[in-house]
Amino acid sequence: MPTTPQADEATLRRDLAAAYRLAARFGWDDTLYTHFSARLPGGRKGQQRFLLNPFGLLFKEVRASDLIVVDLDGKVVQGGAAMNPAGFTIHSAVHTARDDAHCVIHTHTVPGMAVAACEQGLLQLNQISAEFHQSVGVHPYEGVAFNLEERSRIQAALADNMALILRHHGLLSVGPTVADAFCVMYYLNKACEIQLAAAQLASIAGPVTRIPPVLSAHVRKQFRGVEHERQLVWAAWLRELDRSEPDYRL
Template identity: 70%
Template sequence: MDTQEKKLRLDLAAAYRLAAMFGWEDTLYTHFSVRLPGKGEPRFLINPFGLMFDEITASNLIVVDVRGKIISGDAKYNPAGFTIHSAVHTARDDAHCVIHTHTLAGMAVAACESGLLNVNQISAEFYEQLGYHDYEGVAFNLEERSRIQASLDDNMALILKNHGLLSVGETVADAFQIMFYLNKACEIQLATAQMSGVSAIEVIPDKLAQYVSGQFKKVAYERQIVWDAWLRKLDRIDPSYKD
């Protein structure tokens, strides 16, 4: 195992542990992946099916290719997870990391016809950078991959309608930070909807949301700074993800 793979294993395992801390788990049924370096068909790390997020370590992640063959690891993967992640890794060379969640807030917004609204500075970050994918049932059908690719296009995140959220990034730090704030934007929208009977909801105008989105792009480098801080926090609490 080379140095790059070791680093990616540590980062991805840390992402699972942090997600467990944040309450993003849906028992065994969501998944994060990261593409391994190298030429040829993409290979990616993903969680072995059967483990909770707080059981994931750098060493028990498995390696899968885009044809579904397990290259390394003594475990199976979630078939729906393979469909979703292989779709993105096949289509987007820049989407090295893919994070998919079924959080309460994310699924609530995914069930809304209006999708994510510009009701807060955080949601404005995703203005014109968020795709939507129509629900087709549990993602067991590999033919859905082409439609997932079209829905994601060149966006940094995707709302899977009636399903959940997905984010992509060049690094684990990027994808995780994007998911953190996409989920928070959904939490804010859910809370705002509960206030709608008391006060009218004020939506950020499109032109201003576009401006704010551009501001966030200029400080995207800060995602790594935040990630390093999260890793320090995780190391203080439970460094066993490194095993």
């Protein structure tokens, strides 16, 4: 994939803090756990630095100035707070393998974890899920992500996909900007919500139907043509945050 020029650090801090606030608003938070990360501009291969939430803050508390800077090994190089070692193992794997993955979003939502427990993963049940046709990898569960050797297997599972289902764990999305990665996660999680609802209805309404693969491929191509609209959605979300909780920018 072609790379996208990175925003400056101030903009990345604003956007990543906004992502945490929006995630709390959408119910994606898991007390102090799960992380979103953004690659800072500059730095040679293997020496990049990344913004991450400090361990101890709720998503709804995160401000731009609270974000810490870590290196590829998860060492805090700027900021007076600690980080969760297991939290950055997955992120460092993705950032290392994908030059275009400037932002990585990882969640533990109920719909995402429910689909991650299903043998067939995300099903082609609706227009939203069609956006992810053949664009989501699957990584087997290996326990809590303390083992750095797991990174190579995460990289292989993600490949060039825009998202990853972590078996028995949750969801992950990537993007060249915070806006892209966040919008991908928003709709991936919504597709999982719909799948969960469809499974519940199936017991009283009969079997669900799936979109044929050829049609899913067509819809996926249609979505590729409007990916630039994610920036418009992101701008709208920022306006809402500016009205209701502008301290995220501090």
